[in-house]
Amino acid sequence: MSLPARTAAIIAVGSELLTASRTDTNSLQITGALNAAGIEVAFKAIVGDDRDELGAMCRQAMARVPLVIFTGGLGPTDDDLTREVVAEVLGLALHEDAAVMAAIRARFEARGLRMPEANRRQAAVPAGAHVLANPNGTAPGLWISAGDHGLLLMPGPPREMRPMLAHAMEAWVTPRWGGQRLRRRELRIAGRTESRVEEIAQPLYSTWVSSPLPIETTILAGPGVIELHLSVRSPDEAAADQVLADAVAALSARFPDDLVSDDGRSLEQVVGDDLRARGYRIAFAESCTGGLATSRLTDVPGSSAYLDRSVVAYSNESKIDLLGVGEDLLRAHGAVSEPVAAAMAEGVRARAGVEIAVGITGIAGPGGGTPEKPVGTVAIAVAGPAGTVVRTCRFVGGRGLIKTFAAGTAIDMVRRYLRGAAPDLDWAARPSK
Amino acid sequence: MSLPARTAAIIAVGSELLTASRTDTNSLQITGALNAAGIEVAFKAIVGDDRDELGAMCRQAMARVPLVIFTGGLGPTDDDLTREVVAEVLGLALHEDAAVMAAIRARFEARGLRMPEANRRQAAVPAGAHVLANPNGTAPGLWISAGDHGLLLMPGPPREMRPMLAHAMEAWVTPRWGGQRLRRRELRIAGRTESRVEEIAQPLYSTWVSSPLPIETTILAGPGVIELHLSVRSPDEAAADQVLADAVAALSARFPDDLVSDDGRSLEQVVGDDLRARGYRIAFAESCTGGLATSRLTDVPGSSAYLDRSVVAYSNESKIDLLGVGEDLLRAHGAVSEPVAAAMAEGVRARAGVEIAVGITGIAGPGGGTPEKPVGTVAIAVAGPAGTVVRTCRFVGGRGLIKTFAAGTAIDMVRRYLRGAAPDLDWAARPSK
Numbered sequence: 001m002s003l004p005a006r007t008a009a010i011i012a013v014g015s016e017l018l019t020a021s022r023t024d025t026n027s028l029q030i031t032g033a034l035n036a037a038g039i040e041v042a043f044k045a046i047v048g049d050d051r052d053e054l055g056a057m058c059r060q061a062m063a064r065v066p067l068v069i070f071t072g073g074l075g076p077t078d079d080d081l082t083r084e085v086v087a088e089v090l091g092l093a094l095h096e097d098a099a100v101m102a103a104i105r106a107r108f109e110a111r112g113l114r115m116p117e118a119n120r121r122q123a124a125v126p127a128g129a130h131v132l133a134n135p136n137g138t139a140p141g142l143w144i145s146a147g148d149h150g151l152l153l154m155p156g157p158p159r160e161m162r163p164m165l166a167h168a169m170e171a172w173v174t175p176r177w178g179g180q181r182l183r184r185r186e187l188r189i190a191g192r193t194e195s196r197v198e199e200i201a202q203p204l205y206s207t208w209v210s211s212p213l214p215i216e217t218t219i220l221a222g223p224g225v226i227e228l229h230l231s232v233r234s235p236d237e238a239a240a241d242q243v244l245a246d247a248v249a250a251l252s253a254r255f256p257d258d259l260v261s262d263d264g265r266s267l268e269q270v271v272g273d274d275l276r277a278r279g280y281r282i283a284f285a286e287s288c289t290g291g292l293a294t295s296r297l298t299d300v301p302g303s304s305a306y307l308d309r310s311v312v313a314y315s316n317e318s319k320i321d322l323l324g325v326g327e328d329l330l331r332a333h334g335a336v337s338e339p340v341a342a343a344m345a346e347g348v349r350a351r352a353g354v355e356i357a358v359g360i361t362g363i364a365g366p367g368g369g370t371p372e373k374p375v376g377t378v379a380i381a382v383a384g385p386a387g388t389v390v391r392t393c394r395f396v397g398g399r400g401l402i403k404t405f406a407a408g409t410a411i412d413m414v415r416r417y418l419r420g421a422a423p424d425l426d427w428a429a430r431p432s433k
Numbered sequence: 434m435s436l437p438a439r440t441a442a443i444i445a446v447g448s449e450l451l452t453a454s455r456t457d458t459n460s461l462q463i464t465g466a467l468n469a470a471g472i473e474v475a476f477k478a479i480v481g482d483d484r485d486e487l488g489a490m491c492r493q494a495m496a497r498v499p500l501v502i503f504t505g506g507l508g509p510t511d512d513d514l515t516r517e518v519v520a521e522v523l524g525l526a527l528h529e530d531a532a533v534m535a536a537i538r539a540r541f542e543a544r545g546l547r548m549p550e551a552n553r554r555q556a557a558v559p560a561g562a563h564v565l566a567n568p569n570g571t572a573p574g575l576w577i578s579a580g581d582h583g584l585l586l587m588p589g590p591p592r593e594m595r596p597m598l599a600h601a602m603e604a605w606v607t608p609r610w611g612g613q614r615l616r617r618r619e620l621r622i623a624g625r626t627e628s629r630v631e632e633i634a635q636p637l638y639s640t641w642v643s644s645p646l647p648i649e650t651t652i653l654a655g656p657g658v659i660e661l662h663l664s665v666r667s668p669d670e671a672a673a674d675q676v677l678a679d680a681v682a683a684l685s686a687r688f689p690d691d692l693v694s695d696d697g698r699s700l701e702q703v704v705g706d707d708l709r710a711r712g713y714r715i716a717f718a719e720s721c722t723g724g725l726a727t728s729r730l731t732d733v734p735g736s737s738a739y740l741d742r743s744v745v746a747y748s749n750e751s752k753i754d755l756l757g758v759g760e761d762l763l764r765a766h767g768a769v770s771e772p773v774a775a776a777m778a779e780g781v782r783a784r785a786g787v788e789i790a791v792g793i794t795g796i797a798g799p800g801g802g803t804p805e806k807p808v809g810t811v812a813i814a815v816a817g818p819a820g821t822v823v824r825t826c827r828f829v830g831g832r833g834l835i836k837t838f839a840a841g842t843a844i845d846m847v848r849r850y851l852r853g854a855a856p857d858l859d860w861a862a863r864p865s866k
Contacts, residue, residue: 018474020465021653023456032453041451042486044479053475053497060493064486195509195549218448218482219510221590229449284724284745290731291717291724294745298723301799301832303747309755310745312717312727318742318785322755352751366734374543394544397569399734401592429545 003148006177007042008034009061013073013082014156015048026071026154026161033169037178038233039067049079058089066148067177072156074139076118082153083124083142090146092126100131104138132168136160143172150176183240185248187228188260190267190412191425194221200254201228204247213243223401224408225260225267257421260412268300271411274418275306275356280384282414283352284310285323285344287335288362288378293407308352313344323347323359334373336361338390341379345390349383356384356417360410362393364402377429378406382417389417393427436581439610440475441467442494446506446515447589448481459504459587459594466602470611471666472500482512491522499581500610505589507572509551515586516557516575523579525559533564537571565601569593576605583609616673618681620661621693623700623845624858627654633687634661637680646676656834657841658693658700690854693845701733704844707851708739708789713817715847716785717743718756718777720768721795721811726840741785746777756780756792767806769794771823774812778823782816789817789850793843795826797835810862811839815850822850826860 010031012024027044034041042065047053054073061068073082087094101123108115122139125131132141137160142153152168154161189197197219208215213234220227230247234240248262260267275282284294294310297303311322316335319325324347325340333339344359362378369375376397381390391413395405405427413423443464445457460477467474475498480486487506494501506515520527534556541548555572558564565574565587572588574597585601587594622630630652641648646665653660663680665673681695693700708715717727727743730736744755749768752758757780758773766772777792795811802808809830814823824846828838838860846856 018464018477020461020468021651023458023461025456028453028456031451035453042481042483043490044451046477048474048476050475056493056497057476060489064489193546193549195551198510198551199549218512220449221508229452286724289728290736290740291719291727291743291745294724295722295728295836298745298747298797299833299836303723307723307745307747309747309751310724310743311755312724312731312740312743312745314731314737314740314742321784322742322744351754364731396540396544398592400732401569403728403732426546427544 003064003066004042005066006039007065008039008067008069009042009065010044010069010071011057011061012044012046012071012156013049013054015050015079017046017072018048026156026158029158029162030069030071030165033165034173035182037169037174038181039173039177049073049081051081051085054081054085055089058086062089062149067150067173069152069154071154071161074122074141074153074155076116076121076138080121083121083126086144086151086153087126090126090144090151092128092144094124094126096120096123097125097131100125100140103133103140107138130172132164134160134164136163141168143168181235181237181240182231182233183237183244184229184231185244185262186264187230187248187251187262188267189226189228189255189258190224190260190408190415191258191423192226192255193426194219194226196426197226197228201251204250204254208247211243213240215243215247223404224412257416257419257424260415267408267411267415268296271415271418272297272300272303272306274415278355278418280355281306281308281352282356282358283308283348283354285348285357285359286310286312287314287319287344287360288364289360289403289407289410290314292403293358293360293410296407297411308354309348311348319344324351336363336373336377336379338379338381338392341381342383342388342390345381345383346388356382356414358382358410358414360406362402362406364399364406366399376402378402378409380406380410380413382413384417386417386420389413389423391423391425392429393425394429395427436497436499437475438499439472440498441472441500441502442475442498443477443502443504444490444494445477445479445504445589446482446487448483448512450479450505451481459589459591462591462595463502463504463598466598467606469615469617469664470602470607471615472606472610482506482514484514484518487514487518488522491519495522495582500583500606502585502587504587504594507555507574507586507588509549509555509571513554516559519577519584519586520559523559523577523584525561525577527557527559529553529556530558530564533558533573536566536573540571563605565597567593567597569596574601576601614668614670614673615664615666616670616677617662617664618677618695619697620663620681620684620695621700622659622661622688622691623657623693623841623848624691624856625659625688626859627652627659629859630659630661634684637683637687641680644676646673648676648680656837657845690849690852690857693848700841700844700848701729704848704851705730705733705736705739707848711788711851713788714739714741714785715789715791716741716781716787718781718790718792719743719745720747720752720777720793721797722793722836722840722843723747725836726791726793726843729840730844741787742781744781752777757784769796769806769810769812771812771814771825774814775816775821775823778814778816779821789815789847791815791843791847793839795835795839797832799832809835811835813839813843813846815846817850819850819853822846822856824856824858825862826858827862828860
């Protein structure tokens with residue numbers, strides 16, 4: 001059977017990694033190093049300190065990929081099994097390596113300690129394996145070449161694992177398995193559902209897949225913002241970058257107003273940069289989002305340069321007092337309505353004396369919905385030098401999700417306003433008046 | 434071959450989970466739920482959107498354990514393969530389920546949208562599978578009983594996965610695979626560092642471990658709130674509950690003012706309940722937290738009953754205009770100071786005419802720090818019928834973490850104020866004047 005070239009599996013070993021509170025993070029560094037060398041990760045696994053499970057997963061990985069990378073289970077105690085199990089799966093005898101033994105002993109002596117007998121285990125090396133020095137701990141790493149396979153065994157503590165990974169990549173992995181460089185672009189699209197993005201982008205995907213330098217795409221749907229990750233693998237970085245630039249241009253043309261960024265910037269960063277470029281200041285009048293829109297905008301360092309103020313007006317009285325919303329308006333249309341959202345935005349804009357202002361009023365639920373205005377109904381207004389734009393959206397989900405969607409949509413409506421684009425959103429209940 | 438009883442494998446599906454920047458976290462919730470039902474996790478795996486790898490891992494898991502739990506890969510797009518691959522491995526035909534189809538269509542119609550053709554895929558159900566409703570998304574979950582095996586397929590987004598997991602555990606997993614009942618209590622403690630909580634609780638732990646019904650404790654440190662999870666495994670539920678009640682009483686005595694709840698309620702819920710019980714209304718004046726404290730308080734359904742308003746006053750002018758903070762005060766002490774925090778709280782309290790008000794002013798960073806007031810310095814005041822209490826805290830971390838810590842501490846200071854407890858906090862820079 002021939003294994004797919006330039007693919008790897010990562011196996012993290014340790015029962016503590018199978019509890020409800022711990023997660024493996026070594027695999028992220030390892031993935032980064034592998035990807036940079038043009039090697040893809042076929043799968044990752046987390047196995048406890050269990051001889052059978054570890055052996056089964058080792059066999060499974062060797063059946064699927066040429067390169068298998070282990071972290072953890074190289075310590076001195078009885079439940080550290082990686083060394084033994086891998087030797088057993090490969091049918092290799094273990095012998096005590098004198099040089100490793102001496103290094104471990106020296107490490108203890110340097111601290112004025114006698115080496116505990118248990119640490120002898122760490123000097124056991126499978127026949128033919130190469131020992132990888134560990135400047136930050138007693139457990140040496142191991143590199144084993146076995147037929148078509150390469151197996152890398154590294155300790156679990158990140159500060160011991162990292163330098164060893166760098167060395168092993170350079171000495172063993174990249175020369176034999178390294179391939180084409182992976183180039184990537186990240187696009188963010190707002191105001192569209194995931195399936196709408198798919199529908200529009202699908203015709204492009206199909207041309208990309210069949211091109212000489214095929215583009216791989218991944219779609220990640222967050223509440224209100226969709227991420228498209230494009231990647232190309234090629235020995236020629238300039239050619240890969242050109243293919244990606246063309247793809248980004250083609251996508252931009254299909255989402256002219258919806259494309260938030262093609263350089264990894266978040267929606268909040270983009271809006272902040274746009275405000276700063278124009279020398280504009282912004283203010284918010286929030287009701288159902290309870291301050292979340294403002295809080296998200298202020299997650300960006302330096303946002304004090306453009307955020308003037310925000311008012312969370314939950315009660316009708318506070319809408320009247322703080323924002324100058326007319327009592328008659330509230331009575332005629334209800335607090336959740338486009339006229340009130342517009343009055344909130346215009347009220348805070350006039351009082352703060354800023355260029356751009358946002359008004360948000362809606363029903364986050366779970367209570368308070370009516371047949372005409374169900375839970376998830378949110379009116380959002382942006383007021384600015386070009387007048388006031390307002391939309392009513394219908395969001396679906398629990399209270400937290402509705403708040404998140406509404407805050408993100410409000411920030412996206414500011415982005416569209418600043419670019420002179422109409423807020424044509426998939427969740428707008430109807431085109432604006 | 435007989436499979437080990439009460440063991441499970443968790444498979445997270447999605448190419449984005451195999452990049453260097455993303456990690457699977459769903460498996461932590463799933464592990465918690467399985468452990469609570471007395472089921473152990475034999476291994477976890479992360480597989481990309483790849484038919485062969487997913488099929489191989491599904492077969493591997495079924496060869497090792499009776500219970501296999503998938504998250505992700507149930508979306509509407511071509512690279513969502515979990516449904517199909519599992520059906521293929523089990524040799525089950527897929528058919529379109531009319532009820533699922535209708536539910537998906539209704540979800541789109543509720544937002545005034547036409548269902549995209551792509552979403553049809555999500556109505557495909559393997560023969561004999563049970564459909565699990567998804568109130569928070571279009572992808573239904575699936576439960577499949579296949580001979581000795583149970584397979585649970587859930588969507589990847591955590592807010593969709595979590596309610597489905599709870600339901601599936603109760604309806605399918607626990608009745609057939611559950612072991613000894615696990616009884617649990619959850620305590621939340623605020624204002625203390627993790628190591629302080631450990632130090633105080635350690636003597637109790639040691640007696641619990643050696644008791645006839647030993648208590649297992651897990652400590653989960655969040656920013657500002659520490660959770661202690663106590664659990665006892667026993668066939669006798671009443672005895673287990675008594676042991677836990679005694680332990681909770683012992684802990685409460687050691688953290689009299691710091692114990693937020695022993696019934697799973699969040700800090701925000703507890704403060705909301707306390708405000709409601711007293712018939713008090715609350716208002717916020719936030720600076721560095723940018724609305725986050727208010728947003729967190731409004732995550733609780735029904736919070737409009739006690740939240741009147743909030744003002745995010747980033748600029749000095751807005752602190753003067755909206756809150757009546759004196760210009761002289763700002764000049765004499767600087768915007769980040771106890772007198773200004775107190776004036777913000779008192780200003781918003783007077784203007785809103787509420788019983789309780791909060792003022793928060795600080796340096797979230799990364800810029801703006803000085804030797805006397807480094808990044809992370811935050812002054813927090815609570816004003817109310819018993820006067821004004823103010824503390825300066827020093828938080829450590831990035832901008833987001835500092836905001837989160839400060840918002841949580843402000844809410845905790847309200848809790849302490851309402852209970853007449855002094856704000857003796859581990860992160861207070863010094864005892865209050």
